[in-house]
Amino acid sequence: MEAPNRGRRTLRCGNAVPPVAQDGEPPGPKARPADLEPQQCRQVKGCGWTGGLDWPSGVPVGWQAFLGRQEYSEQRLLNSFGNVFTFISRDGFNKIQILVNFLNGENGSHYVTIQSMVKYELDNQLVDLDKRGSHPESGSRTLLHLHRTLRWLELFFERLRTSTEDSKTSVMCTDAYIESLSQHHPLGIQTAVRNTFCDLPGRPTFFEVMNVGGAEKVVDMLGDAVPMISKVYQITEDLYAQNNLLALP
Numbered sequence: 001m002e003a004p005n006r007g008r009r010t011l012r013c014g015n016a017v018p019p020v021a022q023d024g025e026p027p028g029p030k031a032r033p034a035d036l037e038p039q040q041c042r043q044v045k046g047c048g049w050t051g052g053l054d055w056p057s058g059v060p061v062g063w064q065a066f067l068g069r070q071e072y073s074e075q076r077l078l079n080s081f082g083n084v085f086t087f088i089s090r091d092g093f094n095k096i097q098i099l100v101n102f103l104n105g106e107n108g109s110h111y112v113t114i115q116s117m118v119k120y121e122l123d124n125q126l127v128d129l130d131k132r133g134s135h136p137e138s139g140s141r142t143l144l145h146l147h148r149t150l151r152w153l154e155l156f157f158e159r160l161r162t163s164t165e166d167s168k169t170s171v172m173c174t175d176a177y178i179e180s181l182s183q184h185h186p187l188g189i190q191t192a193v194r195n196t197f198c199d200l201p202g203r204p205t206f207f208e209v210m211n212v213g214g215a216e217k218v219v220d221m222l223g224d225a226v227p228m229i230s231k232v233y234q235i236t237e238d239l240y241a242q243n244n245l246l247a248l249p
């Protein structure tokens, strides 16, 4: 679908030279997917990321892998790009935490798959369907926001995978955002997010922070990741479409 604001690209950064990249090393501790505990790696591998359906045991952990686990003060991939990313990672963490809390709560057994979660919440009128009401943080709504972000990630990773040495991460990131998530954000958030992308380090530093290896290895990893992300995205998209949940308030 074409983004409604495609013509408005005034904040697009052609040249992302962030303060963090000046000495070739972003400040702060690095958060690396490679640093996951073995158990977390197994969870990520054995969960929705490979097309399975038991997302809560894996998807939140998968997101934590990108965000750098739960602790704000600990390593965080996003914050290794600079503190301006805190507002993004905090929202992501909050949403993951909502889902984890459901999973660990007294009705946790209903939250073991996305299908059972959606069914349980709909059957028990636990979702605000038309306007915000008494269930502003339902699991279904919370996952929808992460799901939309996953589409951004898929588009961004695909751009990164096919990028060249002189490609700008900020431009790739912004283009992916315009094509996906921005359509669901009010203008104020769009402006803040797009400004934040201007602070992303250049491609070499970005690859380094990913800690996968050289550029070839990064491209290989992205080649594996993108189809998995697409698959997970499609499973959720279909489920939400079947249940008319794609436009939850």
Ligand SMILES: CCCCCCCCCCCCC/C=C/[C@@H](O)[C@H](COP(=O)(O)O)NC(=O)CCCCCCCCCCCCCCC
Residues within 6 Å of the ligand: 066, 067, 078, 087, 088, 089, 091, 092, 093, 095, 145, 146, 149, 152, 153, 173, 181, 189, 193, 200, 210
């Ligand atoms: C390359 C790293 C750049 C990170 C870019 C993240 C892109 C997503 C931008 C999200 C903007 C978040 C701003 C807040 C939005 C909220 O208004 C909005 C609605 O929330 P509410 O109605 O419940 O209050 N929330 C959302 O749309 C959900 C946002 C979820 C953010 C999760 C961020 C995860 C980022 C993962 C990065 C992985 C990078 C991997 C690189 C190797």
